[in-house]
Amino acid sequence: xxxxxxxxxxxxxxxxxxxxxxxxxxxxxxxxPVPNMPPPLSEAIKELINSGGKRLRPALTIxxxxxxxADVVQAIPLAAxxxxxxxxxxxxxDLIDNARVRRGAKTLNACWSPSTTVLAGDVVFAWAxxxxxxxxxxYLMKRxxxxxxxxxxxxxxxxxxxxxxxxxxxxxxxxxxxxxxxLFALTTEAGGILARxxxxxxxxxxxxxxxxxxxxxxxxxxxxxxxxxxxxxxxxGSDLRHGLITLPVLHYVQTFPGDTRISQVLQRTATEETYxxxxxxxHHSDAAEWAMTQAQEDVRQALExxxxxxxxxxxxxxxxxxxxxxxxxx
Amino acid sequence: xxxxxxxxxxxxxxxxxxxxxxxxxxxxxxxxPVPNMPPPLSEAIKELINSGGKRLRPALTIxxxxxxxADVVQAIPLAAxxxxxxxxxxxxxDLIDNARVRRGAKTLNACWSPSTTVLAGDVVFAWAxxxxxxxxxxYLMKRxxxxxxxxxxxxxxxxxxxxxxxxxxxxxxxxxxxxxxxLFALTTEAGGILARxxxxxxxxxxxxxxxxxxxxxxxxxxxxxxxxxxxxxxxxGSDLRHGLITLPVLHYVQTFPGDTRISQVLQRTATEETYxxxxxxxHHSDAAEWAMTQAQEDVRQALExxxxxxxxxxxxxxxxxxxxxxxxxx
Numbered sequence: 092x093x094x095x096x097x098x099x100x101x102x103x104x105x106x107x108x109x110x111x112x113x114x115x116x117x118x119x120x121x122x123x124p125v126p127n128m129p130p131p132l133s134e135a136i137k138e139l140i141n142s143g144g145k146r147l148r149p150a151l152t153i154x155x156x157x158x159x160x161a162d163v164v165q166a167i168p169l170a171a172x173x174x175x176x177x178x179x180x181x182x183x184x185d186l187i188d189n190a191r192v193r194r195g196a197k198t199l200n201a202c203w204s205p206s207t208t209v210l211a212g213d214v215v216f217a218w219a220x221x222x223x224x225x226x227x228x229x230y231l232m233k234r235x236x237x238x239x240x241x242x243x244x245x246x247x248x249x250x251x252x253x254x255x256x257x258x259x260x261x262x263x264x265x266x267x268x269x270x271x272x273x274l275f276a277l278t279t280e281a282g283g284i285l286a287r288x289x290x291x292x293x294x295x296x297x298x299x300x301x302x303x304x305x306x307x308x309x310x311x312x313x314x315x316x317x318x319x320x321x322x323x324x325x326x327x328g329s330d331l332r333h334g335l336i337t338l339p340v341l342h343y344v345q346t347f348p349g350d351t352r353i354s355q356v357l358q359r360t361a362t363e364e365t366y367x368x369x370x371x372x373x374h375h376s377d378a379a380e381w382a383m384t385q386a387q388e389d390v391r392q393a394l395e396x397x398x399x400x401x402x403x404x405x406x407x408x409x410x411x412x413x414x415x416x417x418x419x420x421x
Numbered sequence: 422x423x424x425x426x427x428x429x430x431x432x433x434x435x436x437x438x439x440x441x442x443x444x445x446x447x448x449x450x451x452x453x454p455v456p457n458m459p460p461p462l463s464e465a466i467k468e469l470i471n472s473g474g475k476r477l478r479p480a481l482t483i484x485x486x487x488x489x490x491a492d493v494v495q496a497i498p499l500a501a502x503x504x505x506x507x508x509x510x511x512x513x514x515d516l517i518d519n520a521r522v523r524r525g526a527k528t529l530n531a532c533w534s535p536s537t538t539v540l541a542g543d544v545v546f547a548w549a550x551x552x553x554x555x556x557x558x559x560y561l562m563k564r565x566x567x568x569x570x571x572x573x574x575x576x577x578x579x580x581x582x583x584x585x586x587x588x589x590x591x592x593x594x595x596x597x598x599x600x601x602x603x604l605f606a607l608t609t610e611a612g613g614i615l616a617r618x619x620x621x622x623x624x625x626x627x628x629x630x631x632x633x634x635x636x637x638x639x640x641x642x643x644x645x646x647x648x649x650x651x652x653x654x655x656x657x658g659s660d661l662r663h664g665l666i667t668l669p670v671l672h673y674v675q676t677f678p679g680d681t682r683i684s685q686v687l688q689r690t691a692t693e694e695t696y697x698x699x700x701x702x703x704h705h706s707d708a709a710e711w712a713m714t715q716a717q718e719d720v721r722q723a724l725e726x727x728x729x730x731x732x733x734x735x736x737x738x739x740x741x742x743x744x745x746x747x748x749x750x751x
Contacts (some may be wrong), residue, residue: 237551
């Protein structure tokens with residue numbers, strides 16, 4: 092993606108073989124048969140779930156459970172619940188953003204009416220809550236609901252106060268915590284909660300996941316304009332086209348404060364030509380590299396926390412995911 | 422409403438004084454402050470919650486807990502969770518049905534964009550799940566999620582297979598179980614679950630609530646065309662206008678199988694004149710009375726179950742709600 096960077100591929104990551112059985116159990120939960128639902132819709136939802144090949148959130152949940160020495164039996168339905176919650180938010184997000192393509196496939200809202208898509212998301216929330224209840228851990232259930240709350244608040248605040256205005260770096264970080272960091276943090280604190288760690292230890296694990304999620308989202312925001320449509324599985328520059336100013340673009344704005352195209356992006360008045368030229372100029376600027384430095388610093392801090400745990404294969408797999416989160420091309 | 426019927430008023434029901442303190446605690450949960458959410462939206466949601474004056478579902482939850490001799494402390498957050506879940510489904514339903522008025526006030530979707538309304542419903546789901554987690558009862562959490570699932574399946578099946586077709590009586594009953602009966606059933610079985618009753622006893626309490634909810638919904642479906650806009654807080658004949666054939670109309674169709682206006686309702690090609698004339702003819706037919714007989718039979722069977730419990734003031738209040746569900750004008 093950037094000069095000198097070596098892209099890692101999910102298929103080469105060792106966590107996939109290390110916790111293959113556990114991830115298969117998660118998969119069984121995710122693709123459970125749904126007898127009472129219209130088959131065409133349940134098939135479409137399952138296709139969407141199936142397309143999330145990385146299964147990073149389930150992997151983080153299971154690895155954090157092993158790292159903390161807790162019983163993985165409870166972690167498996169939780170891992171599935173978290174992936175399901177993630178899927179539900181994607182369904183509603185795509186509807187809200189009117190996104191037509193995700194992971195190279197048509198979104199639910201591209202195939203079904205808005206009403207059906209709203210209800211499809213609701214059903215997946217219900218599945219997520221049902222799976223979360225199977226963890227047999229009330230504190231985790233509470234954290235699960237709180238995380239959904241944070242995700243929704245983040246989107247609503249963006250919708251109410253974020254449109255048409257240049258965000259501050261703080262606002263950007265708040266937004267991506269709500270969008271990605273909060274759920275990543277839940278996956279990594281889960282192990283600590285199941286292992287009945289102290290509140291301070293759980294907080295530290297939360298911070299680990301938050302940093303990981305933040306790095307992951309920053310890289311997503313870089314790839315949004317640095318990658319290509321085939322790799323992304325969606326159009327290049329989607330964020331800009333939605334009037335969304337991400338960290339690399341914020342840095343670009345600070346470097347070129349007089350660039351009037353940014354106001355056009357914020358006002359949603361930019362033409363296709365403007366988007367293209369801005370994306371090209373972003374490529375030639377240090378925006379991506381600067382943002383990548385921030386993501387690398389997050390991963391460095393995350394790894395510092397991780398190194399406090401015994402050097403088991405599970406910890407090594409988690410380290411690998413941390414590196415992957417910033418060395419990926421998709 | 423119908424000749425000879427005496428309408429009961431919620432304000433005259435004794436449950437309101439009997440469990441006043443408990444309902445006030447529920448209210449405190451329902452109207453908790455929400456610091457992280459855009460204030461205009463949280464105010465609008467609270468207004469909607471506040472307009473649900475009857476609080477039938479919370480009352481049923483608390484009364485069933487007292488009747489079964491369980492600890493009411495856990496029942497209070499559950500009662501709030503159930504009311505919150507009900508509110509979340511109303512928010513998404515109004516969006517889906519493009520309803521502009523509910524309980525005499527503008528719906529959320531009439532005031533906010535579809536995107537905001539989707540997220541507003543999601544937030545209320547999150548609040549509901551958070552409250553449900555406070556019951557400290559995993560089985561109840563599971564039942565809570567399953568009920569949300571049933572509600573969604575009901576709507577999706579109606580959307581996929583119910584439009585444009587005359588339903589059978591069985592399909593009608595399935596639909597109103599999903600829509601109303603399932604949540605009523607959860608309120609009444611809650612007491613049994615908290616009291617650690619046997620599965621058979623919990624099943625019986627579920628049946629009690631299901632029958633009550635069914636009667637309640639049949640009366641709702643009667644009032645939809647027998648009442649007036651001021652009392653309903655929404656336009657008369659909303660169901661017909663949405664192509665929805667309810668139990669009284671099904672009876673009318675069986676009595677007058679040749680009435681071509683029904684096909685127009687199903688095909689959504691009916692004119693305002695057609696709706697008006699059909700509503701008038703429904704008034705003059707025995708449709709409402711016949712459907713009311715079915716609701717009365719449901720309440721009779723429900724009371725039979727209730728009479729198996731000791732004759733405490735709580736049971737009497739529950740009996741009163743059962744009577745109210747069919748003797749109300751709104």
